Amino acid sequence: MTVLELRSVHKRYGSVEALAGLDLRVARGEVVALLGPNGAGKTTAFELLLGLARPTSGEARVLGEAPGGRVKRRLGVMLQDAGLPEQVTVSELVRLIGRSYPVALPVDEVLARVGLTDRRRRTVTDLSGGERQRLLLALAIVSAPELLLLDEPTAAMDVASRRAFWERTRASVRDGATMLFATHDLAEADAVADRVVVLGDGRLIADAPPAALKRLVASKTIRVTTDAPVAVVTALPGAERIELDDVGGGPAPPGMQRLLVHAAKAEDVLVPLVLGGHAISDLTVADADLEDAFVHLTRAAPPVPTLDGAPS
Numbered sequence: 001m002t003v004l005e006l007r008s009v010h011k012r013y014g015s016v017e018a019l020a021g022l023d024l025r026v027a028r029g030e031v032v033a034l035l036g037p038n039g040a041g042k043t044t045a046f047e048l049l050l051g052l053a054r055p056t057s058g059e060a061r062v063l064g065e066a067p068g069g070r071v072k073r074r075l076g077v078m079l080q081d082a083g084l085p086e087q088v089t090v091s092e093l094v095r096l097i098g099r100s101y102p103v104a105l106p107v108d109e110v111l112a113r114v115g116l117t118d119r120r121r122r123t124v125t126d127l128s129g130g131e132r133q134r135l136l137l138a139l140a141i142v143s144a145p146e147l148l149l150l151d152e153p154t155a156a157m158d159v160a161s162r163r164a165f166w167e168r169t170r171a172s173v174r175d176g177a178t179m180l181f182a183t184h185d186l187a188e189a190d191a192v193a194d195r196v197v198v199l200g201d202g203r204l205i206a207d208a209p210p211a212a213l214k215r216l217v218a219s220k221t222i223r224v225t226t227d228a229p230v231a232v233v234t235a236l237p238g239a240e241r242i243e244l245d246d247v248g249g250g251p252a253p254p255g256m257q258r259l260l261v262h263a264a265k266a267e268d269v270l271v272p273l274v275l276g277g278h279a280i281s282d283l284t285v286a287d288a289d290l291e292d293a294f295v296h297l298t299r300a301a302p303p304v305p306t307l308d309g310a311p312s
Contacts, residue, residue, distance in 0.1 A: 001027065001028045002025050002026070002027055002028075002061075003026050003027060003028050003030075003062070003063060003146070003147055003178045004024075004025070004026045004049055004060075004061065004062050004063070004147065004178075004180065005024065005025045005026075005059075005060070005061045006019075006022050006023060006024040006025075006045065006048065006049075006058065006059075006060050007023060007058055007059045007060075007061075008021050008022075008023060008057070008058040008059075009021070009022045009023075009045075009048065009055045009057070009058035009059070009060060010022075010055060010056045010057045010058055011041075011044050011048065011053065011055055011056050011202075012056045017202055018041050018044040018202055019041045019044050019045065019048075019055075019202040020041075020201065020202035020203050021058070021202075021203065022041065022045065022058075022199070022202065022203065022204055023204060024045070024197060024204065024207075026178060026180055027178070028176075028178050029173070029176070029178055030178055030179070030194050030195060031170075031173055031178075031179045031181075031192060031193050031194045031195075032179065032180045032181075032193055032194065032195045032196075032197060033181055033182075033183055033188075033189035033192065033193035033195070033196045033197065034180060034181065034182040034183070034197050034199065035182075035183065035184075035186070035189055035196055035197065035198045035199070035294060036198060036199035036200055036205075037200065039201075040199040040200050040201065040202070041199050041201075041202040041203075042151075042182045042199060043080075043151070043182075044202075045199070046079075046149060046151055046182065048060045048067060049062055049067055049149060049180075050067060050068070050072075050075070050077065050149065051066070051067035051068020051069065051071075051072065052068075062075070062147065063146060063147060073101055073102060073143065074143075074145060074146045074147065075145050075146070075147050075148075075149060076140035076141050076142075076143060076145030076147070076148045076149070076172070076177070077140055077148075077149050077150075078133075078136045078137060078139075078140050078148075078149070078150040078151060078153045079151050080151040080152040080155065082136055084124045084132065084135065084136070085124060086123065086124050086125040087123055087124070087125065088123065088124060089120065089121050089122060089123055089124075090111065090116055090119050090120050090121070090122055090123075090124070090127070090135055090138075091107055091111065091120040091121065093124065093135070093139070094107050094110055094111065094135075094138050094139065094142055095107050097139045097142055098110075098142040098143065101142070101143035103143065103144065104142050104143055104144075105141070105142055105143070105144055107120075107142075110138045110141060110142050111138060113138070113141065113168050113171055113172075114134040114135070114137050114138045114141075114168050115134060115164060115168065116131065116134055116135060116138060119131060129157070130157045130158065130161040133153060133154065133155075133157055133161075133165065134161075134165065134168075136153075137153065137165065137168065137169065141172050141177075144172075144175065144177075145172070145177055146176070146177060146178065147177065147178050147179075147180070148169070148172060148173075148177050148178070148179040148180070148181075149179075149180055149181075150169075150179065150180070150181035150182070151181070151182045152182055152183060152184065153165065153169075153181060153183075154166075154183070154185065154188065162185075162188065166188075166191070166192050170192075181193075186294055189210065190210045193210060194209065195207065195208065195209055196208065196209070196210050196213055198213075198294065213294075214287070219264055219265075219287060220262070220263050220264065220265065220266045220285055220286070220287065221260065221261075221262055221285070221286045221287070222259075222260070222261040222262075222263060222266055222269055222270070222283070222284070222285050223245055223258070223259070223260055223261075223282070223283070223284045223285075223286075224258070224259055224261065224270075224273075224280055224281075224282065224283045224284075225252055225253070225256050225257070225258050225259075225280070225281045225282040225283075226256060226257065226259060226273060226278050226279060226280050226281075227255050227256050227257075227278055227279045228273055228276070228278040230242060230244075230257065230259070232276070232278075233259060233261060233269070233273070236268070236269055236272050236273075237268065238263045238264065238265055238267075238268020238269045238272075239261050239262075239263055239268075239269050240262050240263055240264065241261070241262040242259060242260070242261050242262075243259070243260040243261075244257065244258065244259065244260070245258040245259055245260040256279065256281075258282070266285045270283075
């Protein structure tokens with residue numbers, strides 16, 4: 001079953017085209033990450049799905065209905081700039097929001113899910129940034145929603161808090177919820193999402209599982225310290241992209257440079273360097289990650305078709 005759908009959606013704000021014919025479908029039970037540089041159209045897409053804006057042309061559907069109205073009761077939402085009343089306690093706020101829905105989960109269960117049981121009597125003003133994000137998640141899930149729409153939900157969290165957040169959010173997915181979340185954290189999208197949707201200039205650039213996106217780019221990332229000039233490495237047939245590695249372990253020894261080389265096969269780069277008599281040290285070879293795919297996709301001019309493994 002399709003839970004949300006944008007069909008050939010255009011959205012203009014004066015002379016600015018925020019969305020330019022966007023097509024997007026998410027099926028029940030999926031966890032989908034929405035990626036894109038600033039200005040790509042992510043926030044506009046969320047506003048349309050929530051009924052906060054209307055398409056200039058095209059159609060948006062959420063749970064089989066037009067966005068807004070009755071369907072809002074079936075959604076759980078976390079917006080990036082959402083405000084909270086400061087002088088109520090955590091449990092009071094969760095109970096208050098729960099009462100605005102026809103059906104709500106018990107407050108104690110919700111607080112346990114988001115790890116705020118020991119903060120239930122704290123006022124909102126006493127919470128840390130990460131705890132506020134967990135409270136926003138509690139408000140999003142208190143109605144046992146069918147669809148979760150999360151905009152940069154872990155922006156204020158450290159690594160441990162992010163991991164715990166997604167474990168808790170996954171519990172809602174296991175209970176039957178579908179999730180669409182916007183993020184700038186590529187590692188997060190890779191770890192959490194079943195599909196990654198990449199937007200650029202209001203258009204769909206790619207829509208595929210993370211593994212399929214990573215196959216779009218050179219499959220190996222080579223970190224190496226070498227005396228070979230950058231021009232020599234660039235000229236190697238196997239080298240697809242070369243960067244100076246400024247985070248690879250401090251200054252390189254005299255006459256050497258630390259390089260980050262992207263290549264289909266590591267041996268196509270390393271063997272010619274060795275046979276050419278060049279020194280090599282501090283060598284690591286890793287598979288390409290989602291960041292490599294994101295850079296590749298957002299640099300490309302034409303949109304990339306939907307890949308195998310993603311719904312068409």
